[in-house]
Amino acid sequence: MAAHSLTRNLCSSHFHMQSHRPSQPLLFENCCGFPISAELVLRSFRRNRCNRFGLRACVQSHKDNCSNGSLGTNAKGPTPVRRPQVLNNVEIDLVDGIDRRYSTTVQGEPQWGNPLTFHDLSSRGKLVVAVDVDEVLGNFVSALNKFVADRYSSNHSVSEYHVYEFFRIWNCSRDEANHRVHEFFKTPYFKVGIWPIPGAQSTLLKLSRFCHLSVVTSRQNAIKEHTLEWIDKHFPGLFQEIHFGNHFALDGVSRSKEEICKSLGATVLIDDNPRYAIECAKAGIRVLLFDYENSYPWCKTETEDLPPLVTKVYNWEDVEKQLTSLVLSS
Template identity: 65%
Template structure:
């Protein structure tokens, strides 16, 4: 596939590795845990494949290049610049300080990603309906399966929850979510894609602006499990 696209994997990998002295040395080779094998001379003896040989025929090396650093490392001042198989490993992998020309667009959910929706809902259900459950029981958002009631009854209970202080002031942000998204927003354009209903759209926008101000470019509502209105799949929103 690489060759069909006009890309020569052997030549790119070889040029990168042979320009990187710390990787091309036998000692580094043993330390990193890989061996070099030739692309050509497939029928040659095994000894000819495991060493660097200066021949007229060009030999190609394959190896696992060092992984780029995690996002957290950028906060420690690690520069990541011009990383590609065809580039030079002498230039460390980095995102430039300037904004990227084209950022990756990332969709972020609200409930259980930005805020603890289920914890507040479960507290309301326990107090209002004397229905006691642990948060770990909520493995789906089809709450009628958790509460052992009809689907319509579950939807009614959720909309009752929307009118109470359990929902309006009881949903707390997920610890660490804001910090993580602040870092991610340096490299990505963030948008909210939530299944929340249109009836709580205004409150949801206010809550996001309060706890995650300035982070999101767009907020989209799927209107799932609504008492009225048309719902929209998250997949369609993302597309």
């Protein structure tokens, strides 16, 4: 729906409101493509002398036409009006900013046409974002730690995992640690014991409207099939591509995350590993270093020691804010 058509449609309709408010907020989602609470809508409406509601930005004639309950119109035709700001939040700011950027002008008058929604941004070039799997999408370490405790009576808390080199935590050889991890891959601890990080699913769904999302994981090729199944189960249809670095593998060639991100044209990486973050930042890739609720001991690199392109984030809400800000400022 064109923005000016939306304005006319809203102006020519009256909203009869009851004296009491509903127990649950009403949602208006037909016009803008995402839910709008009734309270926010009401802020942009005012009561006229017919005891009805009209948009504050609508243009009326000299007098309200109460006899037929409709708003008057200018004899010379509709007067250009400022588009009503029904919402005042990050999503509207984002859409409005991009809408203005790509609007065209005909004979000096703004022609808004179809206002862009997040899904429309594919034709304009979405922000290319690479997303890690373990500890960013799912809780790998806690599942592995439970397996090691049950299978080897090696009891540790997740807070002890100050590095991602597990042999240092388990006090065993590197080969023994690799063996334990690959044994873990064959068990239900791995196959059904890893759950999505809170907020990841809902946030990625929103981000997919203005970001081109791909998975870039250091996981081994040996668990590729299960990883693909897990992603498809918990994050269906959200990722355009899925790439495996095959790090710490018993066989096969490894690829660095920097190399994979460059091949994708990714400008942002979301990862929990400071080493990968620093490597990618040095290559000019912006990194959101994910430390969920400040609970990842391996992610405790001091902020002043991080390159300027690395930003610490502590949950998926932080991720959404950072990426939205990048889109608005680009």
